[in-house]
Amino acid sequence: MATEFIARGQDLELKGIRKEFPGFVAVDNLDLKIPAGEFFALLGPSGCGKTTTLRMIAGLESPSKGEILLGGKDIAGMKPHERPVNTVFQNYALFPHMNVLENVAFGIRQRKLTEPLPKAEKALAMVELEHLAQRRPQQLSGGQQQRVALARALVNRPSLLLLDEPLGALDLKLRRQMQIELKAIQMEVGLTFLHVTHDQEEAMDMADTVAVMNQGHIEQLGAPEVLYDRPKTAFVAKFLGQSNMFIGKVTETNSETTSIEYKGKKITGLTKRSEKVTGVIAIGVRPEKTNFHETEPVSDPGLNILGPGEITDIRFTGVSNQYQIDIPAIGVMTVFAQNVGRSPVVELGAQVYVSWKIEHSFGLSDLPSGVEEDK
């Protein structure tokens, strides 16, 4: 059945898209290119403009300015029903007055294609719901409705499939399962998927490329690993997980390393992993890249060492422990240690040193708000 839906995805390109609503700008000068067949995620907090962007691509909103190119053709002026784009809506939006099969066949019937019902049945089989074809949507569970919505969109073999927080209404366990299924279906059909979500785990887990959106523009775009390992802005660093941040004036920089002074301590990162190497900059490190030691480690130019500090909180999360370490004159740091059974046994109140390799530091282009700055 997979051959029914094979690779007809097309490139999507947004050029200088702007959307104004009375009183505010939802999307500002957005440029984006999604290659055919890619699973692309638009990630951001609510109100960042990601859903507006998706609705403009679907044709449900019209951009105030800019071009929307699908396979090189500008579709910005086309009505939603004229665009080869289909959407899986946030709350599925299944038609309550039709049964599941009729819902799935709707698009095919609208386009007056042959064999709407057999095609709909095939699409239902793909999401493993052919046995529920005669039911009404309201008789299905959330996960089943989600799959019907997916089948209803996929059956049309759109050049581009838009997913608007499609897993938001599901519980955690079902969401994980649907993530895996969705990714498998995308691989199978080879369509271009544009997935909008505020769940960073979901975006990182499924997408080939993630664009992090904030206040109507894209902060950073790249593969999930890259975004996580090397965030360029404070917003991206914070949105994709936790980090320890240090803000200070650059004291030395060369082609290899760049250091700042933070409350009398030197914190070093690699120059190629820094967005900015002059003035006051922020250097961060992910908590799982840091280690703690009960005795002071031997000084090493390849290591940042802070401490000693007191362990003020230990949280057991299953695969890892999360430690809060309060270092006098430095502040509180977070350290994640894997629960592999050989991590040092420490207790609340123990005095420890924290270290990390300088190549794990990342230098941001802007300064995070809410972090104390060392002037």
Added chain:
Amino acid sequence: MTRFSLGKYLLPTYVFLTFLFLMVPIGYTFVYSFNDSIKSNIIWRGFTLDNWLNVCDQADVCGAFGNSLLVAVTATTVSTVLGTMIAIALVRYRFKFRSATNLLLFLPLATPEVVMGAGLAAQFLDFGWTKGLTTVIIAHVMFTLSFVVVTVKARVATLDPALEEAGRDLYASPMQVFWKITFPLLLPGILSAAMLAFALSFDDFIITQFNSGSVDTFPKFVYTAAARGIPPEANVVGSFVFIVAIAIVIAVQVRSAMKKRKLLSK
């Protein structure tokens, strides 16, 4: 425990008496539709089916009934179509004078019928229109429209706009979206609005009295006839309307109960 058992008997008795009180006039009307009356239909003179079988012998009754039907059907159709469109516009679109329109629509609900009837009559006089069926229909459209808008609006408000967007997304033009998605989903609301409009129009007396001229509708006929004795044929028509109304209500109830059972059994 005494209080409990008192409530146990008192409440049903009270409810029964209330219903009895409400039903007596209807029962009276129904029973006296079989009265073998001569001139006035006040004293029981014996059972007959003649009134039911030859209801149109009393020419005025059937004519008035026909007029009432014509007015009610026409007014209901017009006000349901207009009212549905107004309701959708008021819920879905933001436009100038939207809140003013909302307010104006409530005015006919609040205005005493006598005032509205007289006002309309003055208006028609002003225009130099002859009073007749047309003016009655216009008047009825006017006062039923608000009820239709209020009823349909409640239904539109619960309709998820995402459903219409999904239709547009699935290759349906705006017109197709309306007929395939919006309309079927609004239909229960539209039907109840139409039924309400029909009932209001059919038994309206005051506004009709002001605007009908020499044309008789059924309520007007009964009112006039009451002065010299209502013919039993009027009882027949009244009973008939009541039976039809009850039959519709029962049919709707049975249908929805069957639907519910069907949904549960799956």
